[in-house]
Amino acid sequence: MKHVYFVGDWQPCTGLMEQLQIQGVLISLLPPDFQPAGDLLVVRLSSPQAADLLREREIPWVAWIDLSDPALVTQAYSAGAQAVFPENTPQEVLLAFVQRFLEAHNPSLPLEPLEKAIQRRYQKGDTILLSENSILEVQEGIIAQTMVHQDGSEVLLGLFGPHTLVVPHPADTCYIQLIAHTNATLLIQPWSTAALDPRFTSKLRSRLQQMEAWAAMQARPHLDQRVLGILSLLAEQFGVECERGELIQVRITHTQLASAVGATRSTITRTLGDLKLQERLFTLDTEDGERYCLPRWEPGHHGLPCSAGYPAEVVSGT
16 A cells, blocks of 8 residues: 655645545655655645755655745755645645656556456546556547646646547656546557557547647747647637637636646736737637637648537537
């Protein structure tokens, strides 16, 4: 059984502890001067002196602190912290980091190899874990692929709808994770089984083209170009024609869009406002948040699976 220790003010960590316990992780609360022997130490740091107490620990540890004190961040990394998270980091981000860390540093406890195709359902926000010999295909709903930085910030690497193949990333320091963006139904298969599908090659080619296209849009020199580029790729997958152009039938927040294009949320909000004034972008308010509409849009040639022909409940996972 994996063992995670919590040191310091543990009250804000109760949600994280509950989720880890549900997954079978043993949780212990310790005083700062205790010498534990386990898999990971999660520390609520409040002073450089507290970081110094952890300098000689053999157990790997991560810090959860107030990043308004740059000296404390520097001190934590200098004392050997694996990662430093700001105090307002969402607990689901911390949970995903701990899961990936435990998986990467416990090679003796891998996920069971998949022997046959299985169908699994995930709720919105669930983390999707796969063994390295498996590959998934989205049947209903949408999943997101993100990369978690050491400071807890995330970068959106893509959204995948029905008929998209997604390959699991090895457990390493890239900290790439899959999250259910909506309720989702996935078909998970061994590579050997998936390769028997006569459409497998074309689906895999589409996935590679999608990765290249996403990277190309992120590399555009100007922020407005990156924003419109990412939205145009989402329109290829989730767009439907409407009176004002191409309506993207997937919810993406300002924060998620900012993470995809390398900007802050406030900057994205201003950029979206500018694009609306220039009539290069419109938004439509719905019960589930705003949707983006591109008035001047031509579909690309990336071979992306299009969800426009599917019922709304298939795309949304409802």
